[in-house]
Amino acid sequence: MITTDKFAFVHMHKTGGQSLGHILESCMPDMKHIGYHYPYHMLPARYSSLPVVGMVRNPWDWYISWYAFNTRPEVGNPLFFIISDGFQADYRRTIKNLINLPSNLPESRHYRNALIDILPDTLDGNAGVGLTRDCIRNMTSSDGADKGYYSWQFQRMHGDLDSDKLYIGRFENLQADFLSIMETLEVEQVDAIKAKFDTSQRLNTSRHSHYSKYLDDELRDLIADKESALIERFGYRFEEDTSDEKAISFPSIQIGYRNDGFHKLSAEARNFLLLQADVDLSFVKRKLMKIPERAWHGSGREKTYEVHKQTQAILLIHDEDFRHYNPTYHDIYSDFRKELKPIFDFIAEHYNNDGYVVRALFARLQGKGRIDSHTDGLFSLLKCHRIHIPIITNDQVVFTIGGEEKVLRAGEMWEINNATLHAVDNHSDVDRIHLIIDWVPNSTVRPEDKRAPVAAPRKSAAAAVQRYQGRIVGRNEPCPCNSGKKFKQCHGALR
Numbered sequence: 001m002i003t004t005d006k007f008a009f010v011h012m013h014k015t016g017g018q019s020l021g022h023i024l025e026s027c028m029p030d031m032k033h034i035g036y037h038y039p040y041h042m043l044p045a046r047y048s049s050l051p052v053v054g055m056v057r058n059p060w061d062w063y064i065s066w067y068a069f070n071t072r073p074e075v076g077n078p079l080f081f082i083i084s085d086g087f088q089a090d091y092r093r094t095i096k097n098l099i100n101l102p103s104n105l106p107e108s109r110h111y112r113n114a115l116i117d118i119l120p121d122t123l124d125g126n127a128g129v130g131l132t133r134d135c136i137r138n139m140t141s142s143d144g145a146d147k148g149y150y151s152w153q154f155q156r157m158h159g160d161l162d163s164d165k166l167y168i169g170r171f172e173n174l175q176a177d178f179l180s181i182m183e184t185l186e187v188e189q190v191d192a193i194k195a196k197f198d199t200s201q202r203l204n205t206s207r208h209s210h211y212s213k214y215l216d217d218e219l220r221d222l223i224a225d226k227e228s229a230l231i232e233r234f235g236y237r238f239e240e241d242t243s244d245e246k247a248i249s250f251p252s253i254q255i256g257y258r259n260d261g262f263h264k265l266s267a268e269a270r271n272f273l274l275l276q277a278d279v280d281l282s283f284v285k286r287k288l289m290k291i292p293e294r295a296w297h298g299s300g301r302e303k304t305y306e307v308h309k310q311t312q313a314i315l316l317i318h319d320e321d322f323r324h325y326n327p328t329y330h331d332i333y334s335d336f337r338k339e340l341k342p343i344f345d346f347i348a349e350h351y352n353n354d355g356y357v358v359r360a361l362f363a364r365l366q367g368k369g370r371i372d373s374h375t376d377g378l379f380s381l382l383k384c385h386r387i388h389i390p391i392i393t394n395d396q397v398v399f400t401i402g403g404e405e406k407v408l409r410a411g412e413m414w415e416i417n418n419a420t421l422h423a424v425d426n427h428s429d430v431d432r433i434h435l436i437i438d439w440v441p442n443s444t445v446r447p448e449d450k451r452a453p454v455a456a457p458r459k460s461a462a463a464a465v466q467r468y469q470g471r472i473v474g475r476n477e478p479c480p481c482n483s484g485k486k487f488k489q490c491h492g493a494l495r
Contacts, residue, residue, distance in 0.1 A: 262383055
């Protein structure tokens with residue numbers, strides 16, 4: 001927000017605000033910055049009598065511009081992160097999620113819950129999304145649930161749209177409309193502002209083609225319905241681009257900007273995907289109960305990661321550097337190999353036998369313990385199918401992902417979206433134990449993964465892999481680690 005002696009300018013996202021702010025800063029020496037993306041109601045009392053100036057944009061165009069801008073790696077918008085399911089959703093689903101954010105749909109409530117968990121309490125120093133927890137809590141008040149996000153945000157930023165103190169120009173006619181408003185308000189520097197327009201370039205723009213090339217019938221009609229009041233008020237309509245120009249593709253927003261077709265949950269769900277409902281864990285549980293307590297503290301996981309300070313782990317297949325290729329089989333894996341084989345086989349078949357297990361561990365969350373809200377980083381954690389199989393649990397253990405809460409029951413096999421915000425609360429007095437498995441598709445293995453120097457594991461790790469189902473695996477047989485390679489070319493090469 002910017003104030004001058006003549007007016008207050010409200011900077012609505014993606015409506016030319018940075019360009020106008022730069023021009024005003026150059027031409028009006030009395031201007032003051034009140035706050036970045038501050039709404040009208042935060043205007044200091046001494047400026048409350050000033051006219052308010054803002055800009056509006058064709059809603060169909062606004063959503064495409066908003067999405068294109070937020071694919072830029074330096075932006076880091078938490079709103080974009082949450083509604084894109086941790087960068088897993090494509091642009092159509094992400095835009096649809098944003099349009100419906102104020103609605104009473106269950107998934108919209110989940111997104112709002114996640115945003116309340118991650119957003120700041122104030123806008124002080126907030127140069128990004130321009131939202132607080134209270135903004136989200138109040139989003140559905142009054143008739144907010146019937147509006148699209150853009151209409152909700154526009155009214156939040158500008159206040160009473162029927163106020164005779166409000167002057168709104170159209171982004172599509174930015175220079176002419178803004179100059180007309182300046183003349184109406186008798187701003188002395190209007191000639192200087194006009195000259196600056198003639199020599200300035202648009203700032204903070206996003207690269208995309210005409211909006212109609214990205215919006216299918218469903219999105220077009222959804223925007224028309226949810227933003228109908230703004231569309232009618234400012235005389236907008238959907239315009240079709242009939243040129244043969246091919247639409248500019250949005251960049252991949254997956255980690256490393258590497259679009260290999262990988263999607264968490266195989267793009268079949270947002271947060272949780274049930275793979276199997278009745279995994280036989282009796283033999284795993286029986287053997288796990290015989291493990292000495294000291295084994296749970298060998299990984300140091302609770303000391304390395306703050307969010308896991310109330311957990312312990314037994315590492316079966318794991319590397320400290322979270323390498324994405326040629327994983328290390330720890331000694332204890334051989335003790336559970338027979339019991340884990342049918343589970344690994346089911347997972348391999350589910351993912352078309354195209355990949356391998358890169359990590360497997362037993363994870364224990366203590367009674368009354370919590371894993372705080374967090375997101376997983378690193379390439380390998382984001383490019384794997386993360387699978388949780390509860391071994392010991394109860395109805396008081398609640399898993400929260402993307403704002404959606406679920407109780408995972410013993411013997412169920414779930415793939416979870418660990419790319420977005422997730423947390424676990426154990427409200428019971430009993431320790432919760434899960435088997436966690438990370439399956440890596442072959443398509444996600446990068447050349448640099450294969451070239452990276454790999455520290456040789458203990459000899460017993462390679463030997464444990466070769467001792468498979470009580471027999472010695474032949475050099476030309478498939479490696480039991482499910483890498484898809486012959487044993488002599490995989491773990492056999494480490495012997």
